Amino acid sequence: MDQSASPLATVVHQHAVFTDGLLLDCGVVLARLEVAYRTYGRLNAARSNAILVCHALTGDQYVAEPHPVTGKPGWWEAVVGPGRPIDTDRYFVICANVLGGCMGSTGPRSQRDDAPDGVLWGIDFPPVTIRDMVRAQKRLVEHLGIERLFAVVGGSMGGMQVLQWAATYPGHVFAAVPVATAAYHSAQxxxxxxxxxxxxxxxxxxxxxxxxxxxxxxxxxxxxxxxxxxxxxxxxxxxxxxxxxxxxxxxxxxxxxxxxxxxxxxxxxxxxxxxxxxxxxxxxxxxAMDYFDLVADSQGDLSAAFRDTPTRFCLISFTSDWLFPTAESRAVARALNRAAANVSFVEIASDKGHDAFLLDEPDFHRTLAGFLAGCAEHAGLPA
Amino acid sequence: MNAPVRFVAKNMRLDLRLIAGMVAPGARVLDIGSGDGSLIDHLYRTHGCDARGIEIDMAEVTRSVAHGLPVMHGDADSDLAQYPDDAFDYVILSRTLQAVERPREVLRQMLRIGRHAIVSFPNFGHWQVRWQLLWSGRMPMTSVWARPWHETPNIHPCTIRDFVQLCADEGYVIERWLAVDEAGQRAPWRRFMGMANLFGEQALFQLRKR
Known part of the structure; x- marks a missing residue:
């Protein structure tokens, strides 16, 4: 194995800075919060066509353009772009690097806000949760002048963020698409x-x-x-x-x-x-993924997290995904039924495992596009 | 129950029209066995209903969701218990009752989660069915009961009288009912259940709890 790797390239990422403090679940307040992000498409005059895409563990904000460090295509170019299921000709797409990440958002590689210049957080960076990540994204969404997101979409850890968004800010999410995910991280x-x-x-x-x-x-x-x-x-x-x-x-x-x-x-x-x-x-x-447990957060009844939710949900899983198996998506769908939520639930046949959500899966893409189009009609978005 | 249950696909439009005629505008509706989603689409577009579906055939679910319809993969026997009481105004089970594992429990769940249940089923009391069994001594095969006994998903066939008896046993009020003949026309034996049971190929009931 070639291990002659050099320290990470320094790239300046588009970002927003918040200096009013972010209270984390662990009790620590981050005095300075940076959220690196990218947007695609155009926000309409009513600010009603924004879709937040949440990335997975090792993803980042470069969804639909070449990556500035690796030069590789965006990680979800099959899904996000003009004429794609998340159509940037119609929707305004936002993706932010998660809190704790290393592509420009505040994380272990950031300067400490409680120490002299040049001192980095390192392993002293406070433990963050999926909810903390979502809180940071909410700041960005407000900063962009968007009151209600038309949709929040994401797979794997991105799907956890989608569920957390719907549970924490129900009035601010018209549609939620958690893909290949679960309400808690399993022991495995x-x-x-x-x-x-x-x-x-x-x-x-x-x-x-x-x-x-x-x-x-x-x-x-x-x-x-x-x-x-x-x-x-x-x-x-x-x-x-x-x-x-x-x-x-x-x-x-x-x-x-x-x-x-x-x-x-x-x-x-x-x-x-x-x-x-x-x-x-x-x-x-x-x-943060390991800590995630929306069931425990709702005192053992996941439906309580979504009581009277106005959000329309579409859960999608893949047959060969053994990391986030269909049963876990079904459990979320059933909890949403108990909450009388509007929920669609599809299992896509694929032999590509968990990675299927990142790959060319026509049935998945058709489902996602159709669900969003149906929601756009209900939300009164212009075609 | 893996295969989608389709009895008289040629009469789908009629069935849809008759059921849709029973549903009040703007109602909350759950269609169990929603198939390609045409009924919930119709109820949303023409009645302004909040109509949702459950379907067991994944290809149909994918197709429905890809058409923007709120449908979830699931089945009548195991998924109805997940919904809260009175979540819907109408719960519809079209031509599926005879194929579920526990018809009595499914009906109970329907009337727990919905104020009204609308149930349609093929009538096993139709004269052709009776005649074939009597004459040939073999399981009837008609245009409605079109699959051989060893392949049919219809494990719980019943007659109109059987269904009425079950409603009486369970204490359900029959708000409306009608029988439909093969051509999809409303059978004229509305007042005489015995005649409907003999000449109606399908029956459609609207129920509520007492």
């Missing part, structure tokens, strides 16, 4: 996250989170964390279809340093990841 998912975190902790270059001081990054640990996580994003069928037992470069197994294609693929995933993601952010955000 927490377990996988913990393996990733331990890999980072075990890397000597992590230096108790103060790796910036030495100019290194815990590339090996972060890459292993990414490799483990990446396995959970795929299905067994997808791995078999893509790689099977094929060897890289050789036709038969010689037992001398041969590498299976799947190994090579995972190592590539790991080593490219470390050039664009900060290890302390990874620790912070995985923890």
């Amino acid at each position: 998912n927490i377990a996988f996250n913990e393996v990733g975190r331990q890999a980072i902790f075990a890397d000597p270059d992590w230096e108790s989170g103060r790796y910036w001081d030495s100019g290194k990054i815990p590339a090996r640990g972060l890459a292993v964390a990414r490799m483990v996580a990446h396995i959970t994003y795929l299905s067994e069928q997808a791995l078999t279809r893509k790689f099977g037992r094929r060897l890289r470069g050789g036709a038969s197994l010689s037992m001398f340093g041969d590498m299976f294609e799947v190994e090579s693929y995972l190592q590539h995933q790991g080593s490219t990841f470390v050039n664009r993601f900060d290890a302390n952010s990874y620790l912070t955000i995985t923890r």
Whole structure:
């Protein structure tokens, strides 16, 4: 594995600054909050066509344009853009880097607001929750002059944010689309996250989170964390279809340093990841996912979180997703039924595992586009 | 119950029209077994109803949601219990009662979550059904009961009289009922249930709790 990674590139991201303090669930007040974001499309005069897209664990605000660090296409270009399911010719799309992230929003790589200049938060960055992320997004949405979002859409951890938005700000979300997600992080998912975190902790270059001081990054640990996580994003069928037992470069197994294609693929995933993601952010955000439990927040009855909600919901899951299986989306749909909410619920047939929500899945895209179009009609948005 | 239940697809428009005629404008409606969503679409567009659907066939669910209709994947036997009391003005079960696992429980749930239940079902008391069984000694196959006994999803067929008896046992008030013949015309035996049970191919009931 090539671990000659250099510290993250410094890129200036479009951002908004809030200096009136953000009270976090842990009780700490962030005196200075920066929210990095991108927008696509045009906000209409009535400010009624805004869609907030929430990104997943290792995503960021560069939804529908080349990434400034990696140069790769936006992570949801199949879904967001002109004529796409989230049509930027019709909707004004906002995506913000989550609180705790490393693409310009306040996070472990930010300067401490309670210390002299140049001191970074590092592992002293306060633990944040999904609700804290949503609160930060709400600040941005208000800053952009939008009272009510037409829709909030997101997959995986993005879907958790969607559910949190609908639960925390019901009057400000006309439609909610939580994709491939759950009302709480399962023990199995927490377990996988913990393996990733331990890999980072075990890397000597992590230096108790103060790796910036030495100019290194815990590339090996972060890459292993990414490799483990990446396995959970795929299905067994997808791995078999893509790689099977094929060897890289050789036709038969010689037992001398041969590498299976799947190994090579995972190592590539790991080593490219470390050039664009900060290890302390990874620790912070995985923890936020683990903390997420909307059922516990509602005293054990999820429907209480959505009592009398005016929001229209569309839950979408994928058949081969074992990280956020359909049963978890169904549990949310049933809770919404108990709350007499307007809910659509679809399971899309796909063999691509959890990653399906990021990939070309025509049925998913048709469903998303149709749901939004139906909601636009109910919301009275001009066609 | 995996296959979508479609008895007389050619009469879909009629069934839709008859049911829609029973629903008050602006009502909250749940259509169980909403199929391609044409009834809820119709109720929304022409009656201004807040109409939602439950459907077991995922392809139909995807199609409905992709058309902007609020439909969730689920089935009558297990998902109705999730709704709160009196969540709807009308709960509709069109040509599906005979295919559910527990028809009596489904009816109970319908009248718990809705003020009115609208139920349509194919009538097993129709003369052709009776005659075929009597004459050939084999399970009837008619245009309405079109699948062989080993393939049919219709595990609980009943006659109009059976249904009326169940309503009496459960204490439901029959607010309206009518029988429909094969061509989709309203059968003229409105006053005589025995005749309707003999000549009506399908029945449509509107119920409420006592």
